[in-house]
Amino acid sequence: MFDFLEPLFFALFALGIIGAGAAVVLLRRITAQALLMALTFACMAGMFLLLGAETIALFQVLIYVGAITILILFGVMFTKQEERAYGLFFQKQAPLATGLAVIVALPVVILAFSFKDPATPSARGSDLIPLATSLFTDYAFPFEVASVLLLAALVGAIVLVKRDDQ
Amino acid sequence: MTVPLGAYIAVSAVLFFLGAAGVLVRRNAVVILMCVELMLNASNLALVAFARRAGQLGAGSGLDQRGSVFVVFVFVIAAAEVAVGLAIILAAYRNRPTVNVDDIHEMKG
Amino acid sequence: MPIGPFGIDPTIWAVLRLVIAVALTIFLVLNGALVQIFLERKIQAVMQDRVGPYHTGPFGLLQTFADAIKLLGKEDIRAKLTDAPFFLAAPAIVFSPMVASFVVLPFGPDFTGVNLNVGLLYLTTLGSMTVLGIVIAGWASNNKYSLMGGLRSAGQLISYEVPGILGLVTVVLYVGSLSMVDITNAQPGPLVNAFILPFAFLTYFIAALAETNRNPFDLPEAESELVAGFLTEYSGMRWGVFFLAEYGEVTVVSAIMATLWFGGWHGPGVDAVPLLGVIWFTLKTYFFVLLFMWIRATLPRLRIDQLMGFCWKVLIPLALVNILLTAVLILAFPDPRLPIAVANWALVALLVVGLPFTQRRRLLRFRTRTRESVGMRDARLAP
Numbered sequence: 001m002f003d004f005l006e007p008l009f010f011a012l013f014a015l016g017i018i019g020a021g022a023a024v025v026l027l028r029r030i031t032a033q034a035l036l037m038a039l040t041f042a043c044m045a046g047m048f049l050l051l052g053a054e055t056i057a058l059f060q061v062l063i064y065v066g067a068i069t070i071l072i073l074f075g076v077m078f079t080k081q082e083e084r085a086y087g088l089f090f091q092k093q094a095p096l097a098t099g100l101a102v103i104v105a106l107p108v109v110i111l112a113f114s115f116k117d118p119a120t121p122s123a124r125g126s127d128l129i130p131l132a133t134s135l136f137t138d139y140a141f142p143f144e145v146a147s148v149l150l151l152a153a154l155v156g157a158i159v160l161v162k163r164d165d166q
Numbered sequence: 167m168t169v170p171l172g173a174y175i176a177v178s179a180v181l182f183f184l185g186a187a188g189v190l191v192r193r194n195a196v197v198i199l200m201c202v203e204l205m206l207n208a209s210n211l212a213l214v215a216f217a218r219r220a221g222q223l224g225a226g227s228g229l230d231q232r233g234s235v236f237v238v239f240v241f242v243i244a245a246a247e248v249a250v251g252l253a254i255i256l257a258a259y260r261n262r263p264t265v266n267v268d269d270i271h272e273m274k275g
Numbered sequence: 276m277p278i279g280p281f282g283i284d285p286t287i288w289a290v291l292r293l294v295i296a297v298a299l300t301i302f303l304v305l306n307g308a309l310v311q312i313f314l315e316r317k318i319q320a321v322m323q324d325r326v327g328p329y330h331t332g333p334f335g336l337l338q339t340f341a342d343a344i345k346l347l348g349k350e351d352i353r354a355k356l357t358d359a360p361f362f363l364a365a366p367a368i369v370f371s372p373m374v375a376s377f378v379v380l381p382f383g384p385d386f387t388g389v390n391l392n393v394g395l396l397y398l399t400t401l402g403s404m405t406v407l408g409i410v411i412a413g414w415a416s417n418n419k420y421s422l423m424g425g426l427r428s429a430g431q432l433i434s435y436e437v438p439g440i441l442g443l444v445t446v447v448l449y450v451g452s453l454s455m456v457d458i459t460n461a462q463p464g465p466l467v468n469a470f471i472l473p474f475a476f477l478t479y480f481i482a483a484l485a486e487t488n489r490n491p492f493d494l495p496e497a498e499s500e501l502v503a504g505f506l507t508e509y510s511g512m513r514w515g516v517f518f519l520a521e522y523g524e525v526t527v528v529s530a531i532m533a534t535l536w537f538g539g540w541h542g543p544g545v546d547a548v549p550l551l552g553v554i555w556f557t558l559k560t561y562f563f564v565l566l567f568m569w570i571r572a573t574l575p576r577l578r579i580d581q582l583m584g585f586c587w588k589v590l591i592p593l594a595l596v597n598i599l600l601t602a603v604l605i606l607a608f609p610d611p612r613l614p615i616a617v618a619n620w621a622l623v624a625l626l627v628v629g630l631p632f633t634q635r636r637r638l639l640r641f642r643t644r645t646r647e648s649v650g651m652r653d654a655r656l657a658p
Contacts, residue, residue: 006168006169007168007169010169010173014173014177017177017181018177018180018181018184021180021181021184021185021204022184024184024188024197024200024201024204025184025185025187025188025191025192025201025204030194030196030197033197033200034200037200037203037204040181040204040207041207044207044210044211047174047177047211047214048211048214050169051174051214051215051218052218053214053217053218053234053237055234056210056214056234056237056238059238059241060210060241063241063244063245064203064207064244067245068203068244068245068248071248071249071252072196072199072200072203072248072252074252075196075199075252075255075256076196078256078259079196079255079256079259079263079265080263080264080265101183101187104183105179105180105183108179108183109176109179109180112172112175112176112178112179113170113172113173113175113176114172127234131234131235131238134232134235135235135238138232138235139235142239146239146242146243149242149243149246150242150245150246152246153245153246153247153249153250154249156250156253157249157250157252157253158253160250160253160254160256160257161253161256161257163260
């Protein structure tokens with residue numbers, strides 16, 4: 001009875017992702033861009049829910065909406081934002097660039113549609129335990145490396161931003 | 167009525183191209199950072215979609231999560247990238263108060 | 276045709292259940308806020324040797340209703356240079372995740388909205404979304420103090436999320452589940468998690484105080500320094516929505532503490548009368564709400580550097596040590612309860628004794644200064 005819900009929500013989230021993503025690229029209002037980026041991430045979390053990856057969806061919201069968007073907003077508020085025309089490089093070649101982009105992007109999108117199988121698994125179950133199991137057994141070493149990377153990023157960010165005179 | 171895998175991949179591809187275009191066209195360093203995040207997120211969608219497909223094919227456990235594991239690593243990379251990226255932007259901003267990447271083109275200290 | 280509960284068709288029941296749940300949540304949030312505002316004013320009054328509201332209704336019980344009506348009737352004021360869409364969206368961004376968190380709270384046996392098996396992750400995720408609303412509110416107000424409040428809030432909330440989540444992870448490690456119902460079921464007797472994992476509770480409690488912007492961590496809305504921070508430009512019901520969200524947030528973190536460390540709806544007589552569980556859960560939750568109020572009336576506000584320093588230099592390292600110890604002890608002992616409890620209580624003792632010890636010079640200076648000023652006052656008052 002509720003079969004129509006999945007395509008409906010998919011269309012909704014796809015519209016959100018592509019619309020908000022395009023707005024991030026095209027708009028000239030930096031706070032609006034940051035918020036629309038958060039909307040893209042939230043719609044992406046919805047996509048993950050449709051695919052049955054609920055843990056990933058929650059992590060997506062926690063990390064992207066709760067932390068990365070805030071960091072970007074921090075960057076926006078600490079710097080002076082001036083509006084200026086798009087870059088020097090594409091100033092004269094804009095039509096050419098658009099044409100090239102469409103020529104490159106179209107085949108990929110058309111190719112993507114050739115996967116006809118339904119994406120959602122028939123047997124639904126939480127992805128929490130399989131995810132955790134593979135993360136802490138098969139991928140334990142990459143996991144540790146990732147933690148070292150995060151530590152390095154933490155230290156690096158502090159060192160970069162710290163003023164010398166303090 | 168179910169959504170085919172291709173639809174997810176297509177959305178992912180479109181978002182990836184949007185992000186790439188943003189990185190190339192925009193000159194504001196913060197916006198470039200945002201567009202990189204969009205690209206990373208697009209790759210996440212493709213990874214999860216293919217992971218669910220692999221799980222559906224019944225490769226081993228029935229719920230193969232290898233794709234999702236890579237998404238977790240992408241999250242880590244994205245978080246580290248945005249933290250260090252913003253730190254670099256702020257450090258450069260202190261030297262020369264602009265976030266326009268065209269104005270920050272000489273590498274002399 | 277299959278028959279659901281109360282003889283209703285299951286599909287209709289699914290929709291009906293949703294409607295009932297939403298209505299119940301709104302009811303709980305609004306009434307909880309009314310009750311909490313009244314309690315807060317009365318309790319602060321008692322602690323500060325005042326009477327508190329007493330004109331409207333018996334014991335001033337109807338004062339909050341009158342205030343709510345006043346808020347609803349106020350003119351909708353918006354300063355000219357505010358960033359309109361963000362200014363209007365910010366209260367909603369803060370309010371809606373709080374309402375959504377009520378879905379997974381286990382109010383009683385068989386009385387949970389959804390038994391998500393990632394329930395705790397869901398709660399932390401929604402909790403982290405409030406920051407976005409506050410930062411947006413601070414930015415959109417186009418006001419120095421609001422912006423400072425918003426930025427302070429972002430720094431504070433992101434920092435204190437870390438010890439808070441580390442405290443939760445310790446419980447998850449020990450119980451072995453992220454589901455709120457499973458965690459409640461894991462502590463049926465009087466030996467609740469608070470006795471075994473007191474340090475995890477302490478870190479979460481401190482982090483929860485910071486996450487809900489309560490004293491002594493209410494820097495984002497410090498009335499005396501930032502003229503209410505990100506709330507400066509808000510008035511009328513928009514301001515009211517922020518406050519509803521704050522009180523709802525306090526209820527949610529109190530409910531998390533009651534569930535994770537104090538057995539949730541478990542209590543005497545619940546097995547015989549399941550509805551009694553709801554009462555136990557409410558009592559435990561409101562115990563923490565009252566504790567928050569007590570702390571607000573007692574402690575002074577921290578400075579921003581003290582706040583961040585305490586989080587990053589004290590709480591996070593100790594919480595990490597706690598996780599490591601708990602994980603190792605779970606692996607090492609078949610029944611790890613006693614060793615974990617010993618380790619946790621030792622860490623609590625370390626924090627309670629060690630923190631004043633590292634600050635002893637400052638405390639001594641403070642004490643002599645207080646004594647001198649008291650002496651001067653006494654000398655002045657002497658006949």
